Amino acid sequence: MTPESHKPSPTSPPTKQTQTAKNVIPPIARLGIGLWLFFLLVALGADYLAPHDPYLAKARPLLPPSGEHWLGTNDVGQDIFSEIIVGARMSLLVATVTPSIVVTIALLVGITAGYAGGSIDILLMRMVDVMLAIPSLPLMILIAAYSGSGTLQLIAILSLFAWEIPSRLIRNEVLSVRNLMYVQAAHALGCTPLQVIWRHIIPALLPVLITSFASQASRAVFLEASLAFIGIGDPTSKSWGAMMRAATGFRGIWYGINWVWWVLPTAACISLLVLAFSFIGQGLERWANPRLSK
Amino acid sequence: MKLHFAKLFTYLFTLWLTVTLNFLVPRLLPGDPILSLIDASDGASYDEAVRKQLESYHGLDQPLGVQYVHYWQNLLRGDLGDSISFRKPVSELVLARLPWTLGLVLPSLVISSLIGLVAGTHAGWRRGSSVDRSLTVILISLWNLPAFFIGFVLIMLFGVYLQWLPLSGAVTRFAQFDSIGAQVLDMFKHWLLPAATLIISTIGGRFLLMRNSMSVVLGQEYVLAARAKGVTENNVKYRHAMRNALLPFFTAFSTQVGLAVTGATIIESLFVYPGMGLLLLEAVNTRDYPLVQGAFLVISVTVLTVNLIAEQVMVKIDPRIA
Numbered sequence: 001m002t003p004e005s006h007k008p009s010p011t012s013p014p015t016k017q018t019q020t021a022k023n024v025i026p027p028i029a030r031l032g033i034g035l036w037l038f039f040l041l042v043a044l045g046a047d048y049l050a051p052h053d054p055y056l057a058k059a060r061p062l063l064p065p066s067g068e069h070w071l072g073t074n075d076v077g078q079d080i081f082s083e084i085i086v087g088a089r090m091s092l093l094v095a096t097v098t099p100s101i102v103v104t105i106a107l108l109v110g111i112t113a114g115y116a117g118g119s120i121d122i123l124l125m126r127m128v129d130v131m132l133a134i135p136s137l138p139l140m141i142l143i144a145a146y147s148g149s150g151t152l153q154l155i156a157i158l159s160l161f162a163w164e165i166p167s168r169l170i171r172n173e174v175l176s177v178r179n180l181m182y183v184q185a186a187h188a189l190g191c192t193p194l195q196v197i198w199r200h201i202i203p204a205l206l207p208v209l210i211t212s213f214a215s216q217a218s219r220a221v222f223l224e225a226s227l228a229f230i231g232i233g234d235p236t237s238k239s240w241g242a243m244m245r246a247a248t249g250f251r252g253i254w255y256g257i258n259w260v261w262w263v264l265p266t267a268a269c270i271s272l273l274v275l276a277f278s279f280i281g282q283g284l285e286r287w288a289n290p291r292l293s294k
Numbered sequence: 295m296k297l298h299f300a301k302l303f304t305y306l307f308t309l310w311l312t313v314t315l316n317f318l319v320p321r322l323l324p325g326d327p328i329l330s331l332i333d334a335s336d337g338a339s340y341d342e343a344v345r346k347q348l349e350s351y352h353g354l355d356q357p358l359g360v361q362y363v364h365y366w367q368n369l370l371r372g373d374l375g376d377s378i379s380f381r382k383p384v385s386e387l388v389l390a391r392l393p394w395t396l397g398l399v400l401p402s403l404v405i406s407s408l409i410g411l412v413a414g415t416h417a418g419w420r421r422g423s424s425v426d427r428s429l430t431v432i433l434i435s436l437w438n439l440p441a442f443f444i445g446f447v448l449i450m451l452f453g454v455y456l457q458w459l460p461l462s463g464a465v466t467r468f469a470q471f472d473s474i475g476a477q478v479l480d481m482f483k484h485w486l487l488p489a490a491t492l493i494i495s496t497i498g499g500r501f502l503l504m505r506n507s508m509s510v511v512l513g514q515e516y517v518l519a520a521r522a523k524g525v526t527e528n529n530v531k532y533r534h535a536m537r538n539a540l541l542p543f544f545t546a547f548s549t550q551v552g553l554a555v556t557g558a559t560i561i562e563s564l565f566v567y568p569g570m571g572l573l574l575l576e577a578v579n580t581r582d583y584p585l586v587q588g589a590f591l592v593i594s595v596t597v598l599t600v601n602l603i604a605e606q607v608m609v610k611i612d613p614r615i616a
Contacts, residue, residue, distance in 0.1 A: 134598075143319055222438075229564075254453070
């Protein structure tokens with residue numbers, strides 16, 4: 001299966017049920033993947049791409065864009081363009097690590113609940129209900145206030161309030177797969193539960209896993225930016241949310257034109273990356289789960 | 295009114311867990327609680343004797359179980375301790391801020407639900423039409439913008455360029471008003487932009503939910519039956535389809551309260567709006583730990599209680615939820 005080789009011709013009617021259409025990654029998902037790869041490359045190559053050291057405040061503050069400083073400088077004289085490039089790292093770090101942790105926990109909880117059933121299922125799903133009922137942001141702030149502000153703590157906090165919904169989705173999917181013929185047959189043929197889970201149930205979960213990963217990445221970027229904006233997070237490392245905090249916290253931002261090259265590009269990066277993951281999630285959901293494309 | 299007990303039980307358990315977390319988090323996480331009790335701003339230093347004295351004063355030298363009992367006793371007496379930075383009882387500070395957040399969140403939630411409801415009904419009714427597609431694109435795009443950016447743009451537009459509305463705060467400071475009406479108008483002007491930000495940033499979710507719910511309902515047989523017996527289109531749309539599509543929309547309302555409070559915290563921070571969220575953030579920034587805990591507790595209990603009320607009302611509306 002080489003999805004990239006089948007480009008849907010723009011003239012063809014929207015075929016949804018045909019064999020070819022199923023294997024083509026929808027354009028919206030490709031756009032998302034493209035945006036994501038772009039930001040990923042920027043984050044990985046930040047040291048080479050950034051024209052200045054974003055931590056060094058050596059230029060004059062609040063300079064307008066110029067050949068030397070493409071997006072001008074901020075209120076302490078740091079190069080904004082370099083800040084954005086280096087800030088991409090934080091967003092992509094949380095967008096990679098958080099969903100990995102979340103999906104792993106969700107797999108464990110979801111499969112345990114769905115496969116074991118009975119009182120274990122009830123207990124785990126009640127736990128999910130309770131976790132979802134607790135207002136998460138205040139508790140995040142409380143934990144952050146006491147655990148200190150590091151990137152590690154931030155990722156732990158982001159993951160702690162994210163595994164609940166994917167767990168329930170995976171559990172529901174396991175429930176619907178568990179009683180299918182081929183799974184029953186595998187049991188009858190003498191497969192151990194672990195074999196059944198590994199060979200038959202996890203492959204069936206792939207669509208949920210992909211979409212959960214993408215939506216969790218989107219959520220992690222959004223939340224990290226929001227937390228950094230309200231001052232929760234590692235204050236020593238550059239991030240887009242922290243840049244927004246600095247920009248809107250600078251009183252002069254309201255009375256000048258600086259926001260055009262300071263706030264707008266930063267906000268655009270956050271939104272584009274959030275959007276990229278939503279696109280990937282929505283597009284791949286239909287691609288991976290043909291039942292949905294009705 | 296008959297209460298639904300399973301939900302009530304989950305509520306009580308969640309409430310207990312939240313209150314207990316509020317007790318445990320400061321004690322279990324690394325960091326010295328005594329150090330945090332000393333006002334860092336005046337650079338106070340202390341020796342071992344002062345430390346022992348402080349520990350026994352705050353009861354921190356006692357076993358965890360005894361501390362937990364004391365914690366509950368104080369809580370039930372309404373005593374949340376004293377704020378370090380404001381030098382006032384935490385309960386007094388928190389109660390002064392609560393109305394601002396509720397006044398921001400609840401009306402915004404209702405307005406955003408109503409707009410999402412109307413837009414979602416129309417979009418779901420004619421799914422794939424140009425109206426549906428443009429509404430979906432616009433509202434989902436807005437939904438993906440961080441609330442602090444939406445707020446920023448609104449301040450720039452209405453506060454800075456048009457100068458119609460104030461930039462921040464909840465009242466004009468040190469202003470004398472001729473009448474109650476003028477004072478209310480002043481509060482309303484300060485309320486408009488934060489509320490609009492909250493509405494815009496929550497509307498997308500409400501819209502999508504209603505739209506999807508509508509399209510599910512439209513595939514049902516009773517809609518086909520209504521059409522077959524000659525019910526007019528408008529009646530099918532509003533009395534048969536929308537009414538039933540409302541149920542998932544209402545059910546999700548209680549989860550919206552928590553989300554709206556989250557949004558409100560960020561918006562209060564941007565607009566310097568004197569609500570609970572801002573109080574919590576101020577407390578964190580000044581390392582005023584008693585206030586952090588008190589603010590967290592009151593926010594959580596408020597959200598949980600609003601959720602409980604919403605859920606009990608939903609059970610009345612649709613007994614199937616129970």
